[in-house]
Amino acid sequence: MIEQVPGKVDMDKLVSLCKRRGFIFPSSEIYGGLSACYDYGPLGVELKNNVKKAWWKTVVQERDDMVGLDASILMHPQTWVASGHVEGFADPLVDCKQCRQRWRADQIKDGKCPTCGGELTEPRMFNLMFKTFVGPVEDEASVVYLRPETAQGIFVNFQNVLSSTRKKLPFGIAQMGKSFRNEITTGNFIFRMREFEQMEIEYFVKPGTDEGWFKQWVEARFNWYSDLGIKKENLRLRQHGKDELAHYARDCYDIEYLFPIGWSELEGIANRTDFDLKQHAKYSGKDLSYFDDETKEHFIPYVIEPSAGVDRSILAFLADSYDEEKDKEGLRVILRLHPALAPIKVAVLPLSRNEKLLPLSKEVYDSLRSCWMVQYDDAQSIGRRYRRQDEIGTPFCVTIDFQSLEDKQVTIRERDKMRQIRVPIEVLKPTLEAKLCGEPLDVLPPGGKKWLGFEAS
Numbered sequence: 509m510i511e512q513v514p515g516k517v518d519m520d521k522l523v524s525l526c527k528r529r530g531f532i533f534p535s536s537e538i539y540g541g542l543s544a545c546y547d548y549g550p551l552g553v554e555l556k557n558n559v560k561k562a563w564w565k566t567v568v569q570e571r572d573d574m575v576g577l578d579a580s581i582l583m584h585p586q587t588w589v590a591s592g593h594v595e596g597f598a599d600p601l602v603d604c605k606q607c608r609q610r611w612r613a614d615q616i617k618d619g620k621c622p623t624c625g626g627e628l629t630e631p632r633m634f635n636l637m638f639k640t641f642v643g644p645v646e647d648e649a650s651v652v653y654l655r656p657e658t659a660q661g662i663f664v665n666f667q668n669v670l671s672s673t674r675k676k677l678p679f680g681i682a683q684m685g686k687s688f689r690n691e692i693t694t695g696n697f698i699f700r701m702r703e704f705e706q707m708e709i710e711y712f713v714k715p716g717t718d719e720g721w722f723k724q725w726v727e728a729r730f731n732w733y734s735d736l737g738i739k740k741e742n743l744r745l746r747q748h749g750k751d752e753l754a755h756y757a758r759d760c761y762d763i764e765y766l767f768p769i770g771w772s773e774l775e776g777i778a779n780r781t782d783f784d785l786k787q788h789a790k791y792s793g794k795d796l797s798y799f800d801d802e803t804k805e806h807f808i809p810y811v812i813e814p815s816a817g818v819d820r821s822i823l824a825f826l827a828d829s830y831d832e833e834k835d836k837e838g839l840r841v842i843l844r845l846h847p848a849l850a851p852i853k854v855a856v857l858p859l860s861r862n863e864k865l866l867p868l869s870k871e872v873y874d875s876l877r878s879c880w881m882v883q884y885d886d887a888q889s890i891g892r893r894y895r896r897q898d899e900i901g902t903p904f905c906v907t908i909d910f911q912s913l914e915d916k917q918v919t920i921r922e923r924d925k926m927r928q929i930r931v932p933i934e935v936l937k938p939t940l941e942a943k944l945c946g947e948p949l950d951v952l953p954p955g956g957k958k959w960l961g962f963e964a965s
């Protein structure tokens with residue numbers, strides 16, 4: 509069952525839009541679905557790729573002190589002993605004696621089953637890691653785990669990256685990829701899944717400089733969400749109390765978002781000290797220290813870890829950008845997604861299906877699709893086609909009409925205020941490029957002219 513904060517976008521509406529327009533489907537739905545697993549459809553995969561691309565651009569491409577990594581999901585089982593996950597990555601589980609439903613004991617308020625009010629068993633610890641086996645023999649010696657976080661792949665590669673890149677402290681390693689947790693309570697759409705994606709950074713620093721770097725990363729990560737369009741009033745920071753800090757953390761902030769289900773964690777930024785590198789050095793017997801050329805000292809670096817969820821970010825971007833406007837034709841549903849995240853950047857729409865418009869329309873379409881994800885749509889009225897693009901967050905529509913055949917000009921219509929400009933086809937591509945990068949619509953390209961929706965100046 510999905511909970512709902514009054515005044516926020518209705519979660520059911522979001523789920524239904526995602527299904528109807530091909531963003532997100534329940535996993536293996538024809539068999540009744542698999543709880544807490546979801547599939548990204550044609551538009552969802554574009555949105556997801558764009559979220560990951562935007563993260564990579566900010567934390568790797570645009571920084572000198574960061575490099576990337578893509579470690580395997582299956583890792584040596586000792587990894588998880590050293591990290592503390594085999595021992596401690598567990599939640600307290602209770603069963604309802606009446607309806608057999610399972611709950612996390614720390615989420616039960618009155619000691620009774622939330623579904624039927626039945627009596628609950630005593631809590632027992634339940635490890636959240638999925639187990640499987642390598643090789644043909646299914647015995648204890650061949651057990652491996654599906655990683656519950658991507659972070660450990662970074663720690664075990666610390667020396668490999670250091671020696672292959674000759675990076676100096678401070679520097680960080682970024683990685684994104686699938687993680688798996690056998691969560692006890694799920695629901696709330698893609699907020700808590702059993703298979704999900706993370707975008708994680710381990711930023712290695714000299715001990716003593718960790719607090720300064722921690723503050724910088726908290727700020728940088730908060731700004732990433734607001735720079736990509738999330739309203740500041742829907743974001744907040746929450747410092748962990750001493751009693752909730754993970755066993756490895758000295759300090760931790762959550763970036764929280766006001767989801768339709770309430771304020772909840774979007775990303776965690778933790779000061780993990782030297783815990784992980786020390787543990788892996790101890791269990792592997794390898795030297796994971798850093799040699800400082802200047803001071804001639806060996807030491808184990810401290811680590812600042814900004815850890816974000818891809819799926820949770822997608823939910824936040826969708827919830828924050830969802831909007832409805834009443835108009836003459838009924839309801840205009842708009843996803844006001846940042847252009848960098850929008851699955852389709854431009855839609856090419858001939859005014860009608862008249863075959864005279866076809867050659868020029870296809871020519872325009874072909875010239876744009878090598879640059880961006882572009883959709884061609886000539887079915888139904890132009891108004892309906894604009895609505896369809898608004899609902900999936902397409903920032904710009906390009907309309908080809910009969911006058912275009914004469915003057916070789918087309919109309920660009922933007923999503924948010926439905927303003928329009930008319931531009932020569934020869935400057936269409938650079939104009940769209942500039943607008944997608946944030947140039948205001950009223951900055952006109954050579955030969956362009958204001959059309960509809962602008963205030964008279």
Ligand code: GAP
Nearest residue numbers: 657659699700701704774775776815816817820
């Ligand atoms: N390496 C640290 C770590 O994994 P975490 O707080 O457990 O920390 C980091 O997870 C982020 O991963 C969360 O803020 C959330 O965005 C995402 N995440 C964690 N569990 C999730 C789940 N079951 N479903 C979806 N996203 C999840």
